[in-house]
Amino acid sequence: xxxxxxxxxxxxxxxxxxxxxxxxxxxxxxxxxxxxxxxxxxxxxxxxxxxxxxxxxxxxxxxxxxxxxxxxxxxxxxxxxxxxxxxxxxxxxxxxxxxxxxxxxxxxxxxxxxxxxxxxxxxxxxxxxxxxxxxxxxxxxxxxxxxxxxxxxxxxxxxxxxxxxxxxxxxxxxxxxxxxxxxxxxxxxxxxxxxxxxxxxxxxxxxxxxxxxxxxxxxxxxxxxxxxxxxxxxxxxxxxxxxxxxxxxxxxxxxxxxxxxxxxxxxxxxxxxxxxxxxxxxxxxxxxxxxxxxxxxxxxxxxxxxxxxxxxxxxxxxxxxxxxxxxxxxxxxxxxxxxxxxxxxxxxxxxxxxxxxxxxxxxxxxxxxxxxxxxxxxxxxxxxxxxxxxxxxxxxxxxxxxxxxxxxxxxxxxxxxxxxxxxxxxxxxxxxxxxxxxxxxxxxxxxxxxxxxxxxxxxxxxxxxxxxxxxxxxxxxxxxxxxxxxxxxxxxxxxxxxxxxxxxxxxxxxxxxxxxxxxxxx
Numbered sequence: 001x002x003x004x005x006x007x008x009x010x011x012x013x014x015x016x017x018x019x020x021x022x023x024x025x026x027x028x029x030x031x032x033x034x035x036x037x038x039x040x041x042x043x044x045x046x047x048x049x050x051x052x053x054x055x056x057x058x059x060x061x062x063x064x065x066x067x068x069x070x071x072x073x074x075x076x077x078x079x080x081x082x083x084x085x086x087x088x089x090x091x092x093x094x095x096x097x098x099x100x101x102x103x104x105x106x107x108x109x110x111x112x113x114x115x116x117x118x119x120x121x122x123x124x125x126x127x128x129x130x131x132x133x134x135x136x137x138x139x140x141x142x143x144x145x146x147x148x149x150x151x152x153x154x155x156x157x158x159x160x161x162x163x164x165x166x167x168x169x170x171x172x173x174x175x176x177x178x179x180x181x182x183x184x185x186x187x188x189x190x191x192x193x194x195x196x197x198x199x200x201x202x203x204x205x206x207x208x209x210x211x212x213x214x215x216x217x218x219x220x221x222x223x224x225x226x227x228x229x230x231x232x233x234x235x236x237x238x239x240x241x242x243x244x245x246x247x248x249x250x251x252x253x254x255x256x257x258x259x260x261x262x263x264x265x266x267x268x269x270x271x272x273x274x275x276x277x278x279x280x281x282x283x284x285x286x287x288x289x290x291x292x293x294x295x296x297x298x299x300x301x302x303x304x305x306x307x308x309x310x311x312x313x314x315x316x317x318x319x320x321x322x323x324x325x326x327x328x329x330x331x332x333x334x335x336x337x338x339x340x341x342x343x344x345x346x347x348x349x350x351x352x353x354x355x356x357x358x359x360x361x362x363x364x365x366x367x368x369x370x371x372x373x374x375x376x377x378x379x380x381x382x383x384x385x386x387x388x389x390x391x392x393x394x395x396x397x398x399x400x401x402x403x404x405x406x407x408x409x410x411x412x413x414x415x416x417x418x419x420x421x422x423x424x425x426x427x428x429x430x431x432x433x434x435x436x437x438x439x440x441x442x443x444x445x446x447x448x449x450x451x452x453x454x455x456x457x458x459x460x461x462x463x464x465x466x467x468x469x470x471x472x473x474x475x476x477x478x479x480x481x482x483x484x485x486x487x488x489x490x491x492x493x494x495x496x497x498x499x500x501x502x503x504x505x506x507x508x509x510x511x512x513x514x515x516x517x518x519x520x521x522x
Contacts, residue, residue: 005433005434005435005449006186006189006432006433006434006435008186008187008190009186009189009190009193009432009433010433012190012194013190013193013194013197014456016194017194017197017198017201017456017460020460020476021460021463021464024463024464024467024468025463025467028467028468031468032468032471032475035475035476035479036475038475038479039475039478039479040310042318042478042479042481042482043310043314043315043318043478044310046482046485047300047301047302047309047310047314048300048302049485050314050317050318050321050481050485051297051298051299051300051309051313051314051317052298053317053321053485053488053489054144054145054147054148054297054317054320054321055144055294055297055298056489056492057144057147057148057151057488057492058143058144058147060147060151060492060495061147061150061151061344061348063499064151064154064340064344064495064499065340065341065344067499067502068499068502069340069495069498069499069502069505070339070340070341070344071339071340071341072158072162072339072340072502072505072506073337073338073339074157074158074161074162074335074336074337074338074339074340074343075161075162075336075337075439076161076162076506077506079161079336079337080336080337081336081337081338082334082335082336082337083252083334085338085342085346086256087252087255087256088334088335088338088346089259089346089350089351090252090255090256090258090259091251091252091255091334091424092331092334092346092347092351093255093259093262093350093351093354094254094255094258094259094262094417094420094421095251095255095327095330095331095420095421095423095424095425096145096146096149096327096331096351096421097141097145097146097351097355100141101141101355101358101359102262102393102413102414102417103210103389103390103392103393103414104141104389105137105141105358105359105362105363105366106362106363106365106366106380106392106393106396107366107384107389107392107393108137108140108363109133109134109136109137109363109366109367110133110366110367110370110380110381110384110392111133111312111384112129112132112133112136112137112312113125113129113130113132113133113367113370113371113381114129114370114381116129116132116133116308117301117306117308117309118304118306118308119301119303119304119305119306119308120132125371130281130285130367130371131281131284131285131288132288133363133367134281134282134285134286134288134289134359134363134364134367135285135286135288135289135292135296136296136312136313137359137363138285138286138289138356138359139289139293139296139297139313140312140313140316141355141359142352142353142355142356142359143348143352144297144317145316145320146347146348146351146352146355147348148317148320148321148324148488149320149323149324149327149328149331149347150331150343150344150347150348151488151492151495152172152324152325152327152328152488152491153327153328153329153330153331153332153335153343153347154332154335154340154343154344154347154495155172155328155332155491155492155494155495156169156171156172156328156329156332157331157332157333157335157336157343158340158494158498158505159171159172159174159175159494160332160333160439161332161336161439162505162506163175163504163505164438164439166182166185167329167431167432167434167437167438168185168188168189168432169185169188169189169192169325169326169328169329169432169487170182170184170185170188170189171185172328172487172491172494173188173487173490173491173493173494174494175493175494175497175498175504176490176491176493176494176497188487189432191480191483191484191487192325192326192432192480192483192484192487193326193429193432193433194480195322195323195325195326195477195479195480195481195483195484196322196323196325196326196327196425196428196429196480197429197453197456197457197460198322198460198476198477198479198480199319199322199323199477199480200422200425200429200457200461201457201460201461201464201477202461202464202474202476202477203418203421203422204232204235204236204418204422204457204458204461205232205461205462205464205465206465207235207414207417207418208228208231208232208235208461208462208465209223209228209388209390209465210389210390210414211231211235211411211414211415211418212227212228212231213387213388213390213391213394214390214394214407214410214411214414215227215231215411225462225466225467228462228465228466229462229466232458232461232462232465233458235415235418235419235422235458236422236454236455236457236458238419239418239419239420239422239423239426239454240423240426240450240451240454240455242254242419242420242423244447244450244451250423251420251423251424251427254416254419254420254423255420257416258413258416258417258420261409261412261413261416262358262413262417265406265409265410265413266357266358266361266362268406269361269362269365269400270361272400272401273361273364273365273368273400274364274365274368277364277368278360278361278364278365278368279360279364281360281364281367281368282359282360282361282364286356286360296313299313300314315478317481317485318478318481318482318485319477319478319481321481321482321484321485321488322477322478322480322481322484323484324484324485324488325484325487325488326425326428326429326432327425327428328488329428329431329432330424330425330427330428330431331347333428333431335347336439362393365396366380366392366396369396369399376399378395378399380392380395380396383395393410394407394410397410422457426450426453426454426457427450429450429453430449430450430453433449433453434449
């Protein structure tokens with residue numbers, strides 16, 4: 001199958017990012033003020049929809065799991081899997097939230113423990129604040145974010161493999177609006193691509209700062225633009241080579257290695273950390289999470305004029321929604337050959353349980369050290385405020401046995417985590433910008449497209465993090481959260497159609513259907 005560039009998808013995103021870089025260079029203060037005002041407007045005016053939409057997707061996942069659709073095989077009755085279950089789970093785990101989970105599960109609970117929302121009336125550093133912090137971690141990093149990724153990924157997988165529609169985000173909408181949605185396919189894909197590329201640049205910049213902070217402990221000196229540039233270049237080269245080598249080689253192998261290293265790190269922390277405290281606090285706070293689930297999921301802060309939800313929960317929902325449409329292409333692409341229920345277990349249930357255990361261990365340990373800062377002699381909250389998020393985990397490991405061995409390994413795990421997340425996203429970006437991909441093709445956009453986007457993301461990330469600040473690119477990414485959310489929520493209409501008519505998914509059209517779909521690409 002011959003493939004070529006989709007100009008209506010590639011060029012708008014490229015030019016918008018280029019304009020953002022130029023605008024930030026010409027007048028940085030005006031750029032940040034404009035981006036901040038737009039970002040605040042989105043989070044303020046649509047906080048209710050982000051909260052409601054994220055909860056709706058989790059409920060939708062449960063409904064689909066227990067419906068007749070759950071028995072349907074992605075790709076048709078005779079479809080063969082692309083990956084083994086273990087590799088499939090490793091890729092899903094390591095290419096979605098693993099990067100954030102690695103560092104934020106030690107830093108974020110400190111914010112909530114020492115600065116709970118004003119409207120709750122909780123005293124900073126109290127036992128109730130500790131329960132609030134842990135239960136909030138379960139909300140932000142387990143079932144809800146994985147539902148935001150899993151539901152659109154399932155819709156795309158069924159549309160692409162079972163209905164043989166185009167490799168396009170607009171294919172998720174075609175069961176509702178019919179073939180006429182193809183006219184807007186390029187625009188829909190371009191909006192989603194912009195949100196992901198901006199988010200990817202933000203993630204890469206954050207990763208570079210994290211790795212620079214770790215490297216600085218051995219090299220000394222300040223984190224300079226040159227050091228950041230070298231680190232970003234190394235990451236970009238690695239994930240481009242990995243993505244270019246294909247799914248079965250680079251991405252699968254790196255993800256498997258990353259999953260093993262994360263498991264080893266978690267077991268070590270569980271054994272040498274405050275094990276009993278973590279288990280007791282984890283169980284108690286998970287109960288609070290379940291008890292207050294609907295209240296906290298829909299907390300917007302409007303009644304008490306509290307800005308905390310916009311700083312945290314709603315901000316997270318915007319980030320996850322911004323990444324969801326393009327992430328859905330990759331997660332849907334690798335799911336062929338498994339049933340819908342298997343898909344939801346591997347893409348939602350198992351990763352969310354893994355994240356919950358990780359939170360129990362790492363967030364529990366961080367809170368224990370902070371609660372006993374006077375006796376232990378280490379104030380992690382002070383480290384967080386004085387030296388940044390990335391240094392909390394390193395400082396925590398310094399208090400544990402064999403820190404001289406684990407800190408370099410932690411630096412390597414951070415590097416692998418960022419690479420594994422980036423190579424899957426580069427793969428999806430390349431595919432989205434390529435015309436002619438079908439369910440019967442090898443789903444490979446080719447090396448040049450992946451190299452181009454790897455370089456673009458690297459350059460934007462370096463310029464922003466070195467000369468603008470990471471907040472600017474984060475706000476650019478969040479601006480894509482609103483249209484991306486609307487696309488995802490509209491796409492769930494396809495699931496409602498299939499719930500009424502599951503037989504539409506249980507047949508596989510002929511290859512000629514795939515050929516026609518390829519010709520329809522924008």
